[in-house]
């Protein structure tokens with residue numbers, strides 16, 4: 154895990170948060186945002202994903218000269234969590250520039266829905282102000298699935 158992410162709980166822990174997690178999770182996402190590699194769009198995004206076990210996984214957007222290779226912060230955090238063996242996800246904070254809430258894109262919503270179709274989302278501006286709280290199924294009510302009504 155990114156060391157900045159490990160300080161998400163306020164400095165004393167090892168990347169864990171308890172359930173009233175919103176401020177710490179937003180802070181972790183804001184720290185992850187500072188690591189964004191976005192020379193083309195200059196739109197830095199950070200994401201912090203909380204597991205039901207209290208672990209936090211962070212991600213930033215990583216752009217590429219071949220634009221389609223670019224990966225969003227939300228999926229970087231998700232893939233970090235899943236590749237560490239995590240499957241039970243509770244909440245995600247996403248932080249980006251702009252006055253409005255930085256909603257995750259469709260592919261990120263679909264990727265998250267695979268594991269947590271009702272994931273809580275805290276959408277915040279770069280200064281850490283939460284502008285919107287949603288559940289994933291509010292933003293993506295009918296995710297793709299191989300079976301009718303899929304998404305666990």
Ligand SMILES: [Zn+2]
Nearest residue numbers: 225257258261
């Ligand atoms: Zn995305």
